[in-house]
Amino acid sequence: MGLENIVANEVREAEAQRGKFRVVEVRGCCVVIEPKEAFTLAELYKLRCFDTASFVLGLVRNPESVVALEGLAKLVASPLTEKLMSVLTDGALRYRLSMLAEGNHDVAVEKVTTLAYQLNPKLLNDAREAPWSIDVLFNEISASVELRPKISPNPRLYYRTDVINAASHPPLAACLARLAGRMPHEIVWDPFCGSALELAEVALMGGVDQVIGTDIDPEALAIGQKNFAAAKIAGTKAAFYACDFRDVAKIPELDRGKVSLVISNPPLGRRIRVPNMHGLFADLFRLSSEVLRPGGRLVFVNPLRLESTDPTLRLETRFAVDLGGYECRVEVYRKR
Ligand SMILES: C[S@@+](CC[C@H](N)C(=O)[O-])C[C@H]1O[C@@H](n2cnc3c(N)ncnc32)[C@H](O)[C@@H]1O
Structure with missing residues (x-):
């Protein structure tokens, strides 16, 4: 909803x-x-x-x-x-x-x-x-x-070779991808990519040069990498890294000011315990501002009432979503 x-x-x-x-x-x-x-x-x-x-x-x-x-x-x-x-x-x-x-x-x-x-x-x-x-x-x-x-298997998920426990609900991933819109030569980072539904949905819309997925869980990341390969999206390069999303400095594709879209369904603190949720989202804002090019967007599900204090990120859209009885907000920020 x-x-x-x-x-x-x-x-x-x-x-x-x-x-x-x-x-x-x-x-x-x-x-x-x-x-x-x-x-x-x-x-x-x-x-x-x-x-x-x-x-x-x-x-x-x-x-x-x-x-x-x-x-x-x-x-x-x-x-x-x-x-x-x-x-x-x-x-x-x-x-x-x-x-x-x-x-x-x-x-x-x-x-x-x-x-x-x-x-x-x-x-x-x-x-x-x-x-x-x-x-x-x-x-x-x-x-x-x-x-x-009752269509099974779901033809829209032809690329899903495997699932993870905390996987995004597929229509949510598709909706986030559409909400992001399009910029020329998209370079897209999902900091918490898991099984890579958001990256696949964004790339399926076309016009994406490169996707980068990071996830702290190597097994989830391996599934994300396999799913993205199974999507067979011509012309889109993909790089996946099993690491904390804060390790951006180690990732050559995440050069400052190159990324056009940061998109994610992050850990919401329910299925995956996160010791410091506020810290995680504050770091997400900070790093998004660092890697995004001017006009680039951060599109994500926010379970906290926490706003970016970074003056370079401007809130463009916010609305409530009910994720199976858990109310969160979908937010779009744009880099000035
Ligand atoms: C809600 S799931 C993402 C689901 C994903 N969109 C999908 O389609 O499967 C959140 C993911 O964040 C990862 N994660 C949690 N803390 C992290 C961190 N500090 N750095 C990178 N990934 C992290 C988890 O391993 C999990 O796969």
């Missing part, structure tokens, strides 16, 4: 370049889009910033009532569900029904899927390997019924 505008802007920019979707509305943590013409799921998954994509089948009022279960079954079994499933996927039309609310809903799921089968026997409830999920999302007065393609 908090990244919706970046998701919407990606759709708008794609639309300007003959993309097939247009933004209808941004609300809550949801961006509503509609197709302008026939499309494939592969075209939808060219967009990199969204987390999950679903087709809204309809709404049911008073979802806990018996009548509502019939209403849910009608939506599950509807001609719209059948059409979307048959047009967008090959093979038998299989789905798994999930009630996304607290508590055990096994009985309701059983009732709805049995009723739905009576209404439309072409649609099969298959809890194990269905390529579609039908999600029922509740609020106080109604439930939204949504058909979600």
Whole structure:
């Protein structure tokens, strides 16, 4: 939550370049889009910033009532569900029904899927390997019924050969990359690169001459290096160093004033313990100012209410993001 505008802007920019979707509305943590013409799921998954994509089948009022279960079954079994499933996927039309609310809903799921089968026997409830999920999302007065393609492996993450415990959520990495925008001949440093999702997402946007990844954990760094190589981005050089991010002086690619973008999802102090969080972020500001060229940007997730006191860094953008119940801020600073 908090990244919706970046998701919407990606759709708008794609639309300007003959993309097939247009933004209808941004609300809550949801961006509503509609197709302008026939499309494939592969075209939808060219967009990199969204987390999950679903087709809204309809709404049911008073979802806990018996009548509502019939209403849910009608939506599950509807001609719209059948059409979307048959047009967008090959093979038998299989789905798994999930009630996304607290508590055990096994009985309701059983009732709805049995009723739905009576209404439309072409649609099969298959809890194990269905390529579609039908999600029922509740609020106080109604439930939204949504058909979600379960695409695995995720085509957008073709480069992810391995993961680390503290890996970035991939849509967050893609959103940070888009937020950074573009400068000519980008030289990009991720001081806490881990499995290198941010570096890969930035380089996939094109125009990047060089990426530099540092991470104190050699195993995480090795995975980052492997992932970046698997992204196969032509024309982008890559250098990875297993070291503390403060060791910039030892890294030739981080010559003062050369870097155009420092981008990172740093340790947030939850999954990785950091003895002195304030010190770490103060050093991040100081070193970013040292390595960045004029006009260069620092784009990162800030878990602290700590601002740069360095007069050469100007805060340009700040907004809150909810990282699974942990509120942080995404910030963009620009080197004067
Ligand atoms: C949130 S993770 C980064 C995730 C990464 N963006 C990814 O896609 O996997 C933070 C990383 O910072 C690294 N780290 C922590 N302290 C560090 C330091 N002082 N210098 C360099 N890296 C550090 C950790 O090893 C961890 O891999």
